[in-house]
Every structure is written in C-alpha cells, then in structure tokens.
Amino acid sequence: MMRSSSLLSGLGRVYIGLVLVFLYLPLVIMAAMSFNASPFYQLPFEGTTSWYAALASNEGLIASTLNSLQIAVLTTLIATTLGTAASLALFRSDFRGKRALQALLFPPIAIPWLISGTAMLIFFFGTGIGRGLHAILLGHVALALPYVIIVVSARLQTFPRELEDAAASLGASRWQTTRKVTLPAIAPGIVAGALFAFAVSFDQFVVSYFLATPGQTTLPVEIYAAIRKGFTPEINAVSTIVILFSMGLMLIVSRFFRFAGDR
Amino acid sequence: MARVDVKNVSLSFGAYRALNDVSISFADGGFYALLGPSGSGKTTLLRMIAGFEYPDEGSILIGGEAVESVPVDKRRIGMVFQNYAIFPNMSVAENVAFGLRVRGEKGAGVEKAVSDALDLVQLGHLAKRRPHQLSGGQRQRVALARAIVTKPRVLLLDEPLSALDKGLRKDMQIELKRIQREVGVTTIFVTHDQDEALSISDRIGILKDGAIVQEGAPEEIYDRPRSEFAATFLGEANIIEGTAEGGRLTLENGVSIPLPQEAARSSGHLRCAIRPERVHVVPGGLASVNLSQAGTLTGIVRHKLFSGSLSTYSIDCDGRQFQAIVPRTGEDDIRMGSPVEVTWKKEDLIILA
Ligand SMILES: Nc1ncnc2c1ncn2[C@@H]1O[C@H](COP(=O)(O)OP(=O)(O)OP(=O)(O)O)[C@@H](O)[C@H]1O
Numbered sequence: 373m374m375r376s377s378s379l380l381s382g383l384g385r386v387y388i389g390l391v392l393v394f395l396y397l398p399l400v401i402m403a404a405m406s407f408n409a410s411p412f413y414q415l416p417f418e419g420t421t422s423w424y425a426a427l428a429s430n431e432g433l434i435a436s437t438l439n440s441l442q443i444a445v446l447t448t449l450i451a452t453t454l455g456t457a458a459s460l461a462l463f464r465s466d467f468r469g470k471r472a473l474q475a476l477l478f479p480p481i482a483i484p485w486l487i488s489g490t491a492m493l494i495f496f497f498g499t500g501i502g503r504g505l506h507a508i509l510l511g512h513v514a515l516a517l518p519y520v521i522i523v524v525s526a527r528l529q530t531f532p533r534e535l536e537d538a539a540a541s542l543g544a545s546r547w548q549t550t551r552k553v554t555l556p557a558i559a560p561g562i563v564a565g566a567l568f569a570f571a572v573s574f575d576q577f578v579v580s581y582f583l584a585t586p587g588q589t590t591l592p593v594e595i596y597a598a599i600r601k602g603f604t605p606e607i608n609a610v611s612t613i614v615i616l617f618s619m620g621l622m623l624i625v626s627r628f629f630r631f632a633g634d635r
Numbered sequence: 636m637a638r639v640d641v642k643n644v645s646l647s648f649g650a651y652r653a654l655n656d657v658s659i660s661f662a663d664g665g666f667y668a669l670l671g672p673s674g675s676g677k678t679t680l681l682r683m684i685a686g687f688e689y690p691d692e693g694s695i696l697i698g699g700e701a702v703e704s705v706p707v708d709k710r711r712i713g714m715v716f717q718n719y720a721i722f723p724n725m726s727v728a729e730n731v732a733f734g735l736r737v738r739g740e741k742g743a744g745v746e747k748a749v750s751d752a753l754d755l756v757q758l759g760h761l762a763k764r765r766p767h768q769l770s771g772g773q774r775q776r777v778a779l780a781r782a783i784v785t786k787p788r789v790l791l792l793d794e795p796l797s798a799l800d801k802g803l804r805k806d807m808q809i810e811l812k813r814i815q816r817e818v819g820v821t822t823i824f825v826t827h828d829q830d831e832a833l834s835i836s837d838r839i840g841i842l843k844d845g846a847i848v849q850e851g852a853p854e855e856i857y858d859r860p861r862s863e864f865a866a867t868f869l870g871e872a873n874i875i876e877g878t879a880e881g882g883r884l885t886l887e888n889g890v891s892i893p894l895p896q897e898a899a900r901s902s903g904h905l906r907c908a909i910r911p912e913r914v915h916v917v918p919g920g921l922a923s924v925n926l927s928q929a930g931t932l933t934g935i936v937r938h939k940l941f942s943g944s945l946s947t948y949s950i951d952c953d954g955r956q957f958q959a960i961v962p963r964t965g966e967d968d969i970r971m972g973s974p975v976e977v978t979w980k981k982e983d984l985i986i987l988a
C-alpha cells in the first residue's frame with residue numbers, strides 16, 4: 373500500500389515535471405536567445421543586449437505592443453463591467469427565455485475564431501464600422517463577454533441569495549447591496565473573468581488580423597507580419613518582455629485573490 | 636414600533652396556493668410565534684410582511700399604513716434569516732453597522748449604537764472577529780444585533796434558533812425574550828417547535844396549508860384548541876368521538892360521559908379532546924367518581940414511559956389508545972397489563988370543531 377502510493381506520487385512528480393518543462397522550457401529558451409548575439413540561434417551563447425537596443429528603435433513593434441496593451445486593458449474593463457452586470461441581471465431576475473439566453477452564451481466560445489473573425493469583418497464592413505483599432509476593440513469585447521458572464525455566473529451559483537435579502541431588509545438600496553455585499557463576495561469570480569477577458573484580447577491573433585489596418589495593428593499581428601518578412605531576434609526580445617509582464621501581472625493578481633477559498 | 640395587520644392575503648406560486656385568505660394582526664410591541672408544519676406558509680407570510688413577496692390579493696399594513704408600494708429597504712423592518720445571512724466580507728462590528736451606514740450615518744454615533752447593540756446580545760468582546768470565527772449561537776446573536784440596531788418597526792425572525800443544539804437554544808430563547816422586552820419591538824417569530832412557541836411568545840398563530848387555523852394567547856390555544864389539528868399540533872391530546880345528547884356523549888362502545896357546560900345543548904356527532912395530564916389513572920377500577928361530573932373509561936395499561944418526574948401511560952380502552960401523564964409523587968402502583976380506570980373532570984374535555 374505504502375509502496376504503491378509512493379510509486380504513484382513519484383509518477384505524479386515526474387508528470388508534473390514534464391508538464392512544467394513543456395510549458396516553460398520554450399519560453400526560457402526564447403528568453404535566453406533574446407540575449408544571444410547570434411540571430412540564428414547559434415551556440416556557443418554570447419551575451420548581448422543589442423536586440424533590446426534594436427527593439428527600442430523598432431517603432432512598428434513598440435506601437436503595436438502599446439496598441440495591444442491598450443486594447444487588452446479596455447477590453448478587460450468593458451467586458452468585465454458589462455459581463456458582471458449581465459451575470460447579476462441573470463442571477464436576480466426570472467424572465468421568459470432566460471434559459472435560452474444563458475444557453476446562447478456557450479456557442480460563441482466554441483465557434484472557431486477564424487469564423488467569428490470572418491463574420492465580424494463582413495458585418496463591420498457592411499455596417500460601416502470598418503476596420504481599425506476601434507473595430508478590434510469591439511470584436512475583442514464581443515469575444516470576451518461570454519467568458520466573463522460564464523465565470524461570474526458560476527461564482528454567483530455559490531452566492532447565498534439571502535445575503536442580498538438581508539441587506540435589503542437593513543435598508544440598503546439595490547446599488548448599495550450590489551456594491552457592499554454582492555460584488556465583494558463574487559470578487560474572485562470577477563477577477564477570474566477579467567483575466568479571461570485580458571487573455572482573450574491580448575492573445576488574440578485571428579480576429580485582430582482580420583480587423584487590423586496597416587497603421588493600426590496589434591502585437592500578435594505585427595509579429596506575424598515580421599516573421600513572414602524574415603525572423604529577427606527583436607521578436608524574442610519583445611516576447612520576453614511580454615512574458616515577464618504577463619507573468620508579473622498574473623502573480624500580482626493571484627497574490628491578492630485565492631481562487632479556491634473565499635477568505 | 637408599530638402594529639402589523641395582515642388582511643385577507645392570498646398568494647400563489649404558479650398553481651400552488653401558498654397563502655389562502657390569511658388575516659392576522661400583530662399588536663404593537665407584542666411577541667408573536669407563527670407555528671405550523673413544514674410547507675404551511677410561515678416563511679412566505681414573513682417574507683410578505685418584509686416585502687420580498689407581494690400578495691395577489693389582500694393587503695398588509697405596518698403602523699396602520701398599507702405597504703404594498705413600499706419596497707423592502709424602505710419598510711424599516713429587521714429580519715433574522717434562518718441561516719443568519721451574516722456578510723462574510725465584514726467583521727462582526729461592520730455587519731452590525733451595515734444598516735446604519737447605508738442610511739448615511741457616520742462617526743461616533745454609529746460606533747456607539749453598534750457597541751450598544753453588541754452589548755445587548757453580549758458580544759461586545761467579539762466586535763473585531765470575522766464571521767467564520769464565530770459559533771452558531773454567536774452568529775445568531777450578530778444577526779439579531781444587526782437587525783435591531785436600526786430600530787426597526789417590526790422584527791421578523793425565521794426559525795432563528797433551529798440550527799442550535801438544545802442547551803444553547805434554551806439560553807437563546809431566554810435571551811431573545813429579554814432583548815425583545817428591552818427593545819420593545821413588535822416581533823414575529825417563526826418556529827417549528829411547539830415548546831419554543833409556548834414558552835417564548837405572548838401570542839401564537841397556527842398555520843396549516845397556507846391558512847391560519849387558530850390564533851391566541853399560548854394558554855388559550857393550549858387549553859381551548861378549536862380543531863383536532865390545533866389540539867395535536869400544540870401538545871398531546873386524546874381524541875374522543877361520539878353522539879351528544881342531553882349534556883352527555885355516548886361513545887362507540889356504549890359508554891356515556893358527561894359534557895362540559897358549554898356543550899350541554901349540543902346534539903349529534905361531536906369530537907372532543909382531553910389533554911393527557913388532565914387524565915387520572917386509578918388502579919384496579921376502584922374509582923369512586925360522580926358519573927355526572929367526571930368522564931370514566933376502563934382499560935388495560937399497555938406501555939409506560941418513565942421520564943423522571945413524570946410517567947406517561949398508554950392505556951388501551953376498547954381498542955383506543957389513551958395517553959395519561961401522571962406526576963410521580965408517591966408509590967407507583969400502576970402496573971403493565973393491569974386493568975385501570977381513567978377519569979377526568981368534565982370541564983377538562985375540549986370540544987373541537
Ligand atoms: N418561490 C417559490 N416558488 C414556488 N413555491 C414556493 C416558493 N416559496 C415557497 N413555495 C411553496 O409554498 C409553500 C409554503 O412555503 P414556506 O416556505 O412558506 O413554508 P414554511 O411554512 O416556511 O415551511 P418550513 O417550515 O419547511 O420552512 C411550500 O409548499 C413551498 O413549496
């Protein structure tokens with residue numbers, strides 16, 4: 373018994389180790405190569421920061437990185453706000469067609485982005501919204517919204533309704549109840565939803581690619597265009613910065629919110 | 636403080652009629668218990684007074700004013716929920732302060748009111764605790780302090796003690812009663828527990844299938860239940876049926892017993908009840924009672940349940956089980972399987988509708 377469980381836990385460790393290797397090793401190699409003098413991944417390793425210096429003068433990459441960040445932050449704010457409000461409405465009210473509406477939230481997640489992107493392109497073109505950063509933002513919000521609603525609604529499932537009743541009985545208005553009782557209780561769900569929204573937008577290539585215009589583009593689209601022209605280690609450099617930034621962001625968030633417990 | 640009047644209120648959930656033409660008044664400063672089996676509509680009635688449900692018909696008045704158009708947060712009520720509904724993201728003191736803060740009150744006044752309320756429920760020393768660090772009884776008292784600190788006109792309590800164990804529950808009943816008397820707020824208390832209702836309240840309403848079966852002071856309901864349901868739901872009762880004529884009741888087995896004064900002129904089929912503690916048990920059938928003043932049946936002792944100061948006997952009288960509760964004051968000479976006579980004073984017979 374003891375032996376087999378220690379064998380299992382040994383296997384478990386190996387498994388987790390492999391998962392971590394596959395997840396992080398490519399990133400580590402990429403980060404290392406961003407400091408390697410050879411642009412063709414040649415060894416021996418020769419330390420340099422010249423690619424970072426080159427990056428500093430690559431206006432296309434810098435502008436698109438800033439665009440990406442801006443759009444991701446705006447998408448996160450808008451989709452999280454709208455999605456949380458929608459989740460609360462679905463939680464509180466009972467109306468005809470509620471179940472159908474909730475069911476309709478799932479298909480967009482399963483629809484390939486290539487198809488969503490094409491549909492958006494046609495729709496935005498037809499309605500005169502056109503392409504550009506505003507169109508990308510609109511598209512990202514639409515993509516992120518179902519994620520936020522699903523995650524926040526899942527959190528609300530475990531929220532005791534009596535807490536809202538209790539607040540009302542104590543004289544709190546709807547808004548006071550929402551702000552002081554409901555939102556704090558479902559905050560971990562909202563943060564998780566916001567992370568999804570950020571990831572959907574910041575990661576987004578396909579939909580952005582359809583909606584970008586030459587001057588107005590996002591980092592993934594710009595990287596793709598750069599790779600097609602010819603790979604440069606500046607991409608390693610910008611990717612390393614992005615990786616560090618994203619990981620830092622996630623670590624900060626996970627420090628403030630424990631996802632498993634409530635307290 | 637205010638009186639509450641529920642007037643001809645009905646409410647349906649879909650096809651199910653949860654409340655059916657309910658009328659009941661709660662006097663200013665009174666302590667009412669709403670008692671009834673599960674699903675009888677107690678919570679629904681309470682939630683309706685609070686404003687969480689709206690009556691399909693009828694109206695609810697608080698302090699003489701119809702409150703149909705007043706939302707929950709404007710009704711100035713206090714409510715303690717069955718699971719307490721303590722806000723988990725706030726400390727004990729913040730929970731209690733909540734009702735004052737949402738009214739825009741600030742500063743020392745709030746702190747004073749909160750500490751007074753916590754002292755009232757004897758939790759002053761736990762003000763800084765988080766809810767998950769409290770016991771069930773402490774949570775319940777936080778909920779109570781939170782509900783009364785806003786000086787509500789009506790206090791609504793939905794089975795607040797049901798989650799507590801017996802000892803704590805007794806303590807809390809006494810405490811609740813003390814606090815209610817101190818604050819003087821009209822209180823409506825929902826409970827499953829008949830003993831709790833009897834000991835704590837000054838009036839009781841019994842609900843069954845969404846309707847008030849009977850309402851009155853505890854002694855009145857216990858001594859004069861008007862239906863078999865009320866008689867058996869609140870306490871134990873032996874039911875006797877027969878045909879009334881000329882001030883006497885003739886039972887199925889031919890035995891005739893005297894009826895109390897109030898039923899002297901009844902005739903036809905009649906149902907009566909007699910409380911087990913009003914029944915006397917005489918061994919060997921040697922009772923020398925005046926048959927015009929006392930009811931008497933003969934039977935065989937089948938069971939005996941000993942509970943310290945009392946013994947409860949189950950006596951088989953021609954196939955009908957009769958309960959008798961006898962204080963154990965002397966030599967115990969009632970034996971299992973032995974013939975006995977059970978008697979009672981005719982005034983102790985309760986006439987049921
Ligand atoms: N929101 C609702 N929708 C449908 N039916 C409901 C709803 N709320 C209550 N009911 C029904 O109304 C009836 C009365 O419910 P209520 O909660 O008032 O009972 P109760 O007397 O408080 O019972 P308990 O002692 O078990 O708490 C029950 O049959 C219940 O199923």
Ligand SMILES: [Mg+2]
Pocket residue numbers: 677678679
């Ligand atoms: Mg109930």
